[in-house]
Amino acid sequence: MTYNELPLTIYLIGANIIMSIIGFYNPGFMNKTIMWPYYIKRNQQFYRILTSGFIHADWIHLFFNMFTLFFFGLNLEFILQSKQLGGQSTYLVLYFGAIILSDLPSYWKHKDSYGYRSLGASGAVSAVVFASILFDPWQSIYLYGALKISAALYAVLFVAYCIHMGKKAQDNVNHDAHLWGSIFGLLYMALIIVIKDPALFDNILEQLKHPSLFGNG
Numbered sequence: 603m604t605y606n607e608l609p610l611t612i613y614l615i616g617a618n619i620i621m622s623i624i625g626f627y628n629p630g631f632m633n634k635t636i637m638w639p640y641y642i643k644r645n646q647q648f649y650r651i652l653t654s655g656f657i658h659a660d661w662i663h664l665f666f667n668m669f670t671l672f673f674f675g676l677n678l679e680f681i682l683q684s685k686q687l688g689g690q691s692t693y694l695v696l697y698f699g700a701i702i703l704s705d706l707p708s709y710w711k712h713k714d715s716y717g718y719r720s721l722g723a724s725g726a727v728s729a730v731v732f733a734s735i736l737f738d739p740w741q742s743i744y745l746y747g748a749l750k751i752s753a754a755l756y757a758v759l760f761v762a763y764c765i766h767m768g769k770k771a772q773d774n775v776n777h778d779a780h781l782w783g784s785i786f787g788l789l790y791m792a793l794i795i796v797i798k799d800p801a802l803f804d805n806i807l808e809q810l811k812h813p814s815l816f817g818n819g
Contacts, residue, residue: 610690611675614697615668618723621656622664632657637705637720639713651709654721655701667723671730678734687798696790700729704783708776725779729787732757736791737802739809742817752817754810760784 625632637654641647658664675693683689704725712718735741739754751759764781795802 622658625657643713700726704779720776725783728783732784732787733791740814
């Protein structure tokens with residue numbers, strides 16, 4: 603494989619790692635790139651919505667997001683290419699669109715809250731995960747590397763968890779971004795299928811007729 607043949611997922615992971623490491627050791631950089639609705643509204647710094655999707659709070663936050671993106675992102679890229687659904691162009695719109703759209707609800711909710719800030723690629727990663735699940739809803743997913751469940755069950759539990767925790771708002775996680783990123787990923791990919799190859803829904807519907815609690819693999 604030549605340099606130009608590397609999947610986009612690898613480039614995105616690289617960008618996340620580089621920007622996050624800079625942020626870890628440069629508080630000024632972190633302060634200028636983090637999602638800060640209060641500053642966005644008053645100083646028109648809308649770039650923060652995008653840049654905040656490439657920085658992370660710590661190494662653990664970065665690792666789990668990039669670990670998930672690596673596996674689901676590579677899988678989705680292959681699907682989009684092999685099924686002729688727009689390939690890399692579709693993938694890039696999904697990723698960057700999710701970063702922006704997943705943060706908009708948080709912006710509107712907290713635009714007058716000076717102390718509210720958020721960061722991380724979770725909105726985009728959630729979109730990639732849910733877009734991938736659409737093509738194989740009963741694939742196996744291992745929660746925490748041990749608990750095996752189907753992707754469809756994971757999706758339902760994940761959405762329910764995001765809604766519940768978003769209402770409680772008792773931790774430092776932007777659950778709204780996770781939720782809206784997931785919804786965007788699912789709807790955007792469904793729209794792409796409608797536009798590019800509606801016949802693919804026949805296969806998806808056929809898979810849904812044969813549910814599996816723990817997945818098929």
